[in-house]
Amino acid sequence: MKKMKIQHITLIRLLIASGVALAAPTSFACSSCGCTLSSDWDSQGYATVPGGRIDLRYDFLNQSELRNGTSGTAKLKPASMSLPSDREIEQGTKNHYVTLGLDFNAGKNWGVNVQIPYIYRSHETIAEGDTDISSSKTSNIGDVKVLGRYLGLSEEKNFGLQFGLKLPTGSFHDNFSNGPQTGKALDRGLQAGTGSTDLLLGVFHFAALNQNWDYFAQGNVQLPFSERDGYKTGTSLNANFGLRYMANETVIPQLQINAKAGHRDSGSDADAENSGGSLMYISPGVTVSLSEKLKVFGFLQLPLYQNVNGVQLAPRYTVSLGMRYAM
Numbered sequence: 001m002k003k004m005k006i007q008h009i010t011l012i013r014l015l016i017a018s019g020v021a022l023a024a025p026t027s028f029a030c031s032s033c034g035c036t037l038s039s040d041w042d043s044q045g046y047a048t049v050p051g052g053r054i055d056l057r058y059d060f061l062n063q064s065e066l067r068n069g070t071s072g073t074a075k076l077k078p079a080s081m082s083l084p085s086d087r088e089i090e091q092g093t094k095n096h097y098v099t100l101g102l103d104f105n106a107g108k109n110w111g112v113n114v115q116i117p118y119i120y121r122s123h124e125t126i127a128e129g130d131t132d133i134s135s136s137k138t139s140n141i142g143d144v145k146v147l148g149r150y151l152g153l154s155e156e157k158n159f160g161l162q163f164g165l166k167l168p169t170g171s172f173h174d175n176f177s178n179g180p181q182t183g184k185a186l187d188r189g190l191q192a193g194t195g196s197t198d199l200l201l202g203v204f205h206f207a208a209l210n211q212n213w214d215y216f217a218q219g220n221v222q223l224p225f226s227e228r229d230g231y232k233t234g235t236s237l238n239a240n241f242g243l244r245y246m247a248n249e250t251v252i253p254q255l256q257i258n259a260k261a262g263h264r265d266s267g268s269d270a271d272a273e274n275s276g277g278s279l280m281y282i283s284p285g286v287t288v289s290l291s292e293k294l295k296v297f298g299f300l301q302l303p304l305y306q307n308v309n310g311v312q313l314a315p316r317y318t319v320s321l322g323m324r325y326a327m
Contacts, residue, residue, distance in 0.1 A: 051104075051105070051326060051327050052102065052103060052104040052105075052326075052327045053101075053102075053103040053104075053324060053325065053326050053327065054100070054101065054102060054103075054324070054325045054327065055099070055100070055101030055102075055103070055322060055323075055324050056098070056099075056100060056101075056322055056323055056324075057097070057098070057099045057101070057320060057321070057322030057323075058096070058097070058098055058320070058321050058322060059095075059096075059097040059099070059318065059319065059320045059321075060094075060095065060096055060097075060318070060319045060320075061094075061095040061097075061315045061318045062092075062093075062094050062095075062315055062316070062317075063092065063093040063094070063095070063313035063314060063315050064092050064313070064315070064316060065313065065314050065315070065316055066090065066311060066312070066313055066314075067306055067308050067311070067312055067313075067314045068308070068310070068311045069307055069308065070305070070306065070307045073311065083126065083130070083131040084128070084129045084130055084131050085126065085128065085129075086128060086129075087128055087311075088125055088126065088127055088128050089125065089126040090123075090124075090125045090126075090311075090312075090313050091124035091125055091126065091133060092123070092124050092313065093121065093122070093123045093124075093190070093313055094121065094122045094123075095119070095120075095121050096119070096120040096121070097117050097118070097119055097120075097142075098117070098118045099115055099116065099117045099118070100115075100116045100117075100118075101113065101114070101115050101116075102114045102116075108151075108152075108157070109150055109151050109152035109157075110148070110149070110150060110151075111148070111149045111151075112146065112147070112148050112149070113145075113146075113147045113148075113149070114144065114145070114146050114147075115144065115145040115147075116141070116144050117141070117142035117143070117144075118140075118141055118142065119138060119139070119140060119141075119142045119170070119192045120137075120138070120139045121136075121137070121138040121139075121190065121192075122135065122136070122137050122138075123135065123136045123137075123138075123186070123190055125181075127180065127181050130179075130180045130181070131180075132179055132180055133179050134176045134178065134179030134180055134181035134182065135176065135177065135178045135179055136174060136175070136176045136177050136178075136186050136190070137177060138174050138186070138190065138191065138192050140170060140171045140174075140192035140193075141169055141170060141171075141192065142169070142170040142192050142193055143166050143167060143168060143169055143170040143192075143193045143194060144166070144167045144169045145164065145165070145166050145167070145200065146164045146165055146167065147162055147163070147164035147200055147202075148162065148163050148164050149161065149162050149163075150163075156207075158205060158206050158207050159204070159205045160203070160204055160205075161202070161203055162200065162201065162202035162203070162204065162220060163200065163201055163202075164200045165197055165198065165199065165200060166194075166196075166197065166198040166200060166222065167197060168193060168194065168195050168196055168197055168228070169193060170191065170192040170193020170194070170195075171191065171192050171193055172188060172191035172192070172193050172194065172195045172229070172231075173185075173191070174186045174190075174191055174192070187271060188230075188231040188265070188269050188270060188271075189233075189265060189270070189271060189275060194224070194228075194231070194233045195228040195229060195231060196224045196225060196226065196227070196228050196231075196232060196233060197224075197225050198222050198223060198224045198225065198233075199222070199223040199224075199225065200220060200221075200222055200223075201220060201221050201223070202218065202219060202220030202221070203218070203219060203220075204216065204217065204218035204219075205217050205218075209243075212245055212246055212247045213243060213244065213245060213246065214243075214244050214246060215241070215242065215243050215244075216240075216241070216242045217239075217240070217241050218238075218239070218240045218241075219237070219238065219239045219240070220237075220238050221235065221236070221237050221238075222235065222236045222237075222238075223235050227266065227267045229269065230267045230268040230269030230270070231265065231266075231267040231268075231269040231270050232265065232266045232267045232270065233265050234262045234263030234264050234265050234266070234275060234276045235262070235263045236260060236261065236262040236263070237260070237261045237262075238258070238259070238260050239258075239259045239260075240256060240257070240258050240259070241256065241257045242254060242255065242256040242257075243255050243256075249289065250288065250289045251286060251287075251288055251289075252286065252287045252288075252289075253284075253285075253286050254284070254285045254286065254287065254299075255282070255283070255284050255285075256282070256283040256285070256299075257280070257281070257282055257283075257304075258280070258281045258282075258283055258301070259278075259279065259280045259281075260278070260279045260280075261277075261278045261279075262275075262276045262277060262278075263276050264276040264309060271310075273309065273310045274308075274309065274310030274311055274312055275309060275310070275312070276308075276309045277306070277307050277308035277309050277312070278305070278306075278307045279303070279305065279306050279307075279308075279314075280303075280304045280305040280306075281301045281302060281303055281304060281318075282301070282302055282304050283299050283300065283301040283302070284299070284300055285297060285298055285299030285300065285320075286298060292326075293325055293326045293327075294323065294324070294325055294326075295323065295324045295325075296321075296322070296323045296324075297320075297321070297322055297323075297324070298319075298320065298321050298322075299319070299320040300317060300318070300319060301317060301318035301319075301320070302317055303315075303316070303317075
């Protein structure tokens with residue numbers, strides 16, 4: 001029994017050292033964003049380890065591929081198409097996220113995690129009826145997430161529940177800044193915030209497969225409470241599975257499979273036809289320990305399956321880089 005407890009403590013420390021999250025938007029909207037890496041693997045086990053943790057991450061998503069259903073469409077440029085068109089032709093969206101993560105335990109069974117994203121996004125599109133490109137730049141704090149956890153469901157502290165809120169802290173009043181649409185409101189799905197308070201519920205489990213490998217499985221649902229100013233983001237379901245190779249405590253390779261299914265957005269201000277869908281990604285990565293308290297990490301997320309409603313922009317890849325400090 002004592003040996004088993006020591007193994008679990010070692011496992012928990014390795015879990016802490018190697019977690020990573022991708023701060024992707026919570027809705028697909030007109031531009032289909034990448035599926036999130038698990039933001040929870042880094043916090044699993046925190047409730048049994050004293051002290052707090054600070055994360056700082058940079059994430060990049062270049063949504064450059066127009067997709068319809070499961071198929072890609074040719075990238076449409078003004079010179080190669082007949083304009084004006086009877087539908088919007090999105091040209092591209094580049095997303096930069098810097099996310100501050102704060103984590104703290106409140107005893108052996110309880111913990112809390114806060115994610116504060118800053119979003120810089122540039123977007124280009126040709127609106128229905130236009131012949132020239134309109135563009136926008138969004139630079140603002142996004143919607144903050146506060147997520148609690150409970151690990152008292154098993155003696156090993158490796159099975160837990162998650163619960164919390166996504167708060168309406170992000171602005172949703174940005175306008176186009178250049179082109180024929182200058183001064184008109186940017187699509188709600190491209191704003192820094194959704195404007196709504198959402199309920200977050202999840203469950204997770206992690207364990208060792210053998211001396212060198214461990215795994216985790218996690219699922220969560222995000223439920224918006226109500227519509228705000230003519231817009232309500234669709235309910236989304238995330239499922240993640242991950243493996244880690246732990247023969248070397250300094251360099252820990254990892255692999256995740258991430259899946260997300262989202263309902264269409266709704267409301268008079270929503271682009272319901274071109275929102276929602278199902279995505280699956282594979283995400284190889286590595287965490288490197290620079291000291292007992294400081295870790296750095298990097299992940300590359302690649303699409304395995306994309307099925308979007310209507311016509312949406314999707315990324316060919318997603319990059320996440322960051323550092324974690326244990327206080």
